[in-house]
Amino acid sequence: MNTSDLAQFEEEEAISGTGEGDEIMEEAEEQEDGYTSSTPTSTLTWISWFCSLPGHEYFCEVTEDFIEDDFNLTGLNTMVPFWKEAMEMVLDVEPDEDASKIPDVSIVESSAEMLYGLVHQRYILTRVGLAAMVDKYEAGIFGSCPRVYCMGSNVVPCGRSDIPGIDTVKLFCPNCNDIYVPPSSRFQGVDGAFFGTTFAHLFFQTYREFSPAPFWKAATSSSHSPRSSTGSVAHSATTATFVNPNPHGGQKRAAGYVYVPRIYGFKVSERAKCGPRMQWLRLRPESPDELEMVDWRGRWLDDDDEYDDDDDEDEEEEEDRQMEDFDPDANDDDDDDDDEEEEEEEEVRKGGARQHAVATAGSARTIPTANKSLGSGKLRAVRQWSPAVNTQGVVA
């Protein structure tokens, strides 16, 4: 990304009088006003002043004793030129008499900014720093995710590198686990390293209640009509209590709807060249168990090259079958159910050998069980992104 690029990107924003970003800005300013009015201007610290500058809304105020503790600054003195002068500026210490050897005060200013930024990167990883940032988060200072189906999930600032001068600050959305360019050009001058790569994620590890769970189940009414899923469902869903069985995982209900492109009301088939290719990026499984179906290499645990021999007509069945091995425990308890659901199969086999059928069910590792418990969940997730095969004719 170079500057002309960004300039063009920002044009739109610059014209807008009352963008969303601006509203946030106003809020931030109000806070600052409150602060400055209670404090005489003469005693306004460099840190408060720096954090009140336009574009610096994402910064929180680092406490002076954190900066004064040399341990917290380990290694920074090699990265910041005019270290001593920069420290004096940040801490509002009267400079020494021989300060005149610095050719230009603006050099010290940029050093002070760098120093503060790098200390800030470390500070926001501490308990106090995280607490300071959570206040800003809850106040919506960092803005919300531009992605429509994140339903305005709040974002946090995030760097792409811990080394200054690489890239500007980005915004991390915990709902889609993705990063975005801040909507306002004010933030184009803010270095991402001043927030660092770790903060955003440590933040959501620390405050699990703000972190959306990795699974999502559409409310039954919405699974059929995605249009209605946006507003009403989100509301009804948030009222019910939500529990993630993983106590260390996200404790918030995710906004999980994934956009489905349609042409004249028909889903675009994935078989079309322009068909959906990226829905996986936003997809969530319906239940946490499904996450376990993929091993650490990213392969399906039961992936016995099922795609080498499937026919179009069999697709759904194939998907059923790949559940097979997942729930061996359920095998014993559900034998009766197995029998019932196996009945069709039995008939085909010309009955009589009921025991044999049960044995088959056992050896086939609970096809019906899979259908019953995990299968239903899995299948629906799969169907959600799998195309409406029949519409291909319409679309292509």
Next chain:
Amino acid sequence: MLHRAVDDVSTGSDSDYSRFWISWFLSSKGNEYFCEVDEDFILDRFNLTGLNNEVANYTQALDLITDQLDDDIQDELRGSLDVQARLLYGLIHARWIVTARGLAKMIEKYKRAEFGRCPRVMCLLQPLLPVGLTDIPYEKSVKLYCGRCEDLYSPKSSRHGSIDGAYFGTTFPHLLFLVYPTLIPPKSGPTDIGATTAAASGTREGENRIRRRLREEMDPTLAEGGGENISTASVALKAERYKPRIYGFQLNETAKLQRWQEAVRDRQVARLEELEERGS
């Protein structure tokens, strides 16, 4: 929201109408997403079938759009008529941009990135396309579709955030990529349209210039219905994604989700590649 935006513009400027309503409408602030609908499209009543039920004062609104309204119409009516004319123009617009000529006009705007660029960092400023979430007016505001990540984003500016999504419709961006498969953005690497001013930076300059020349040789606008030999079966594998890390280590729960998502992707790719093999 919609009404407020409409009132703001319409009250002050009644007197200084430029000669044609449509060009006035297009040039007024906040209407940057709209393209010009050809007059003969509007004049062909077949194209307007059913719109008389959607728009009050349909006849006068249509006259206003086509600059045939009598001057002696009352001022009060004129005010409300303006709202109806916008609605009518919007609904005609939604039908127009899915025609061959309408698509071509929108492509020009798309190439100039007039609908903005994708805010997703990994999309590298991919230009966006407007889309509605419903084809019924007064329900949902316009959203922006990114052809690279295939997702929807809200416009940055509230001016555009208050435009009715039905004026663009649910079909438009997908029909565009269906008709012009050569315009489907690559899943990785720099955007090669709408970025002509942006592309030149340092070492990448030469590479981009070559790319652009290649691009110009097979002018995508001429390739309507073409692109038979494009394969998009495995493009998703090239897509970059962000991986959250704490002190360089991936997060357990997030990494698990991302592995699952990638497994879903791989399965789709395998499915599509197999289909393609059998098809060819």
